[in-house]
Amino acid sequence: MADTATSSSSSGGGQDRGPRRDSRSGGAREGGGGRKFFRRKKVCKFCVEKIDSINYKDVRLLSGFVAERGKIVPRRLTGVCTPHQRRLSEAIKQARNIALLPFAARF
Amino acid sequence: MQQRTYEVMFIVRPDLVDEEIDKLVSTMESHATNAGAVVKNIEKMGKRRLAYLVRRFSDGFYILLTLEADGKAIHEVERRLRVSEPVIKFLTVRIDEEQKRLDKIKQLRSTKVKRSTAEPAPAPTPEAVAPAATA
Ligand SMILES: [Zn+2]
Numbered sequence: 001m002a003d004t005a006t007s008s009s010s011s012g013g014g015q016d017r018g019p020r021r022d023s024r025s026g027g028a029r030e031g032g033g034g035r036k037f038f039r040r041k042k043v044c045k046f047c048v049e050k051i052d053s054i055n056y057k058d059v060r061l062l063s064g065f066v067a068e069r070g071k072i073v074p075r076r077l078t079g080v081c082t083p084h085q086r087r088l089s090e091a092i093k094q095a096r097n098i099a100l101l102p103f104a105a106r107f
Numbered sequence: 108m109q110q111r112t113y114e115v116m117f118i119v120r121p122d123l124v125d126e127e128i129d130k131l132v133s134t135m136e137s138h139a140t141n142a143g144a145v146v147k148n149i150e151k152m153g154k155r156r157l158a159y160l161v162r163r164f165s166d167g168f169y170i171l172l173t174l175e176a177d178g179k180a181i182h183e184v185e186r187r188l189r190v191s192e193p194v195i196k197f198l199t200v201r202i203d204e205e206q207k208r209l210d211k212i213k214q215l216r217s218t219k220v221k222r223s224t225a226e227p228a229p230a231p232t233p234e235a236v237a238p239a240a241t242a
Pocket residue numbers: 044045046047048080081082083084
């Protein structure tokens with residue numbers, strides 16, 4: 001019945017978990033046991049900041065929504081709303097095509 | 108055919124010198140013009156690291172053309188890019204509809220601001236409606 005609102009307290013033992021590895025999308029399942037999923041901000045960045053255009057040339061913006069392996073981060077983890085996620089993934093795919101973003105992990 | 112606005116981004120191999128790149132760009136520009144496209148803008152985005160290897164190159168010069176063209180002209184420009192040896196990759200994106208959407212949003216935003224500043228304006232409308240209902 002512990003309060004899950006504060007994610008850091010439930011993990012037990014501070015360790016080096018402090019700076020959460022954001023790009024590691026599957027991180028919640030790792031390490032076994034306990035609900036240590038982090039409360040992510042469940043608001044759409046594009047709605048909140050009134051970002052109208054999601055452009056394939058804007059690598060800085062787009063790279064915030066791809067995991068380190070190059071995958072598009074699902075909206076359930078980023079909080080992006082459906083219409084914006086659609087345009088976001090469109091832009092990411094265009095950026096991949098012109099080698100601004102990777103298709104998959106580089107080895 | 109209908110004129111639309113396109114962005115054509117292409118990557119030139121990194122071992123070219125500046126003069127060769129300039130020459131290639133102006134050649135592409137004239138190809139586009141000859142095909143019936145209007146070149147609105149040319150932007151040399153400079154040398155960039157590629158996100159993955161393209162024809163064994165790990166970086167390249169990015170060039171962005173903004174064209175007003177119909178489908179046929181774009182097709183010809185793409186064909187020229189495809190057969191050009193120093194061009195290792197290109198991408199065409201149509202931007203006029205997105206631009207239209209952005210203009211609309213912008214307009215909507217500005218009218219919203221106006222409406223909120225000029226608050227008492229919508230007051231007379233209920234009066235205008237009332238006599239119409241009785242008639
Ligand atoms: Zn949104």
